[in-house]
């Protein structure tokens with residue numbers, strides 16, 4: 001049995017066990033060796049997608065790559081307002097339906113793009129304003145989300161509503177002039193129409209911590225605090241020749257608000273650094289447990305809206321570029337985490353909700369019998385980068401099995417835990433205690449549970465100690 005086969009088997013066994021136990025699936029953290037983007041992403045619990053232009057679905061080279069490499073699709077144009085409602089109240093789903101049919105026939109999930117956007121509006125909407133426009137907007141959201149109900153993994157409910165530059169404010173548009181609450185109204189209408197779709201806000205120039213991304217961050221935080229139904233934020237990531245050093249930290253701060261994050265329109269200026277920038281984005285997504293997938297905005301260079309930038313992963317001939325290999329390697333090297341519930345909704349907390357507010361117990365824990373074969377052991381594997389790390393921890397039950405477990409880790413000075421999955425953390429600096437969650441506390445002798453956490457600073461040298469109960 002070759003190496004790859006062993007890995008696949010391990011993943012299958014872990015997944016089957018997890019599903020049998022009715023819990024969120026957590027894959028092993030072993031480095032994987034997928035040979036396509038979709039297989040490698042799937043081994044890490046993510047999707048890898050492409051924007052599809054309807055007319056390309058009759059191009060053989062294009063379709064061969066699309067189906068071999070991608071397990072998610074998004075309509076580059078076919079689900080926009082001008083395409084779906086060319087005349088008021090007369091809907092046209094030809095292009096969107098064709099893409100959904102292609103996806104369903106080829107095992108691909110579908111992102112929906114985009115219900116409301118200040119661009120690509122049909123002429124009739126462009127010339128409307130006030131309450132007439134507001135009701136036309138909401139009708140559009142309701143009709144389109146209802147038509148595709150049950151077929152869309154995540155909708156870009158609102159696209160590009162924030163201004164570029166330093167204001168951090170909303171962009172002026174006819175949509176915005178109907179009242180500042182238009183975005184939340186759109187999210188509520190979308191949720192009512194298709195309760196199974198994740199609902200995203202999507203924007204560009206949000207590739208680090210800047211005024212625009214902070215404006216969006218504040219909106220998402222406000223929405224979460226008021227129960228406005230938002231599940232995800234899309235980072236378009238139309239990139240130049242370098243990647244901002246706080247790209248990952250920016251994704252993480254959104255994830256910490258309790259939303260999924262997705263890279264939704266990735267393309268990168270060609271040149272010497274293209275492969276590194278693509279790899280950096282992929283690594284960042286892999287290092288953020290709530291980053292559920294990556295979409296490139298097109299398939300081959302010649303399919304891209306960026307024309308001569310040669311901004312994608314495949315040459316026109318279909319050949320893989322260096323950037324392709326760098327992305328594949330980054331996917332294969334990434335930590336494996338699938339913390340995100342597949343059913344969205346404000347009432348379903350993700351396992352990566354911010355650390356509990358309950359302070360750590362002030363009384364010392366009762367004296368426990370000396371650890372022995374009847375206890376548990378823990379080992380850690382680290383994936384580090386400058387300024388941060390992800391730790392994957394394996395808990396192995398001793399000969400008596402466990403009813404529950406606690407793992408303590410003492411972090412180096414300056415390090416702190418920012419995100420935990422499949423365990424509950426007490427504290428974030430110094431000695432941090434991780435307790436099992438309800439589904440992974442009971443282990444038979446020799447059985448293994450895995451959890452992980454992400455931190456800022458260095459995690460070098462951390463040694464976990466395990467206590468069973």
Ligand code: G2I
Pocket residue numbers: 076077119120159204236265305
């Ligand atoms: O501009 C790049 C992307 C930025 N974020 C939102 C995305 O929706 C946007 O995609 C681009 C498409 O890649 C282009 O293909 O959006 C453009 C505007 O909707 C698309 O361009 C349009 C042209 O402007 C139209 O003239 C043309 O009819 O493509 C249409 C279909 O080919």
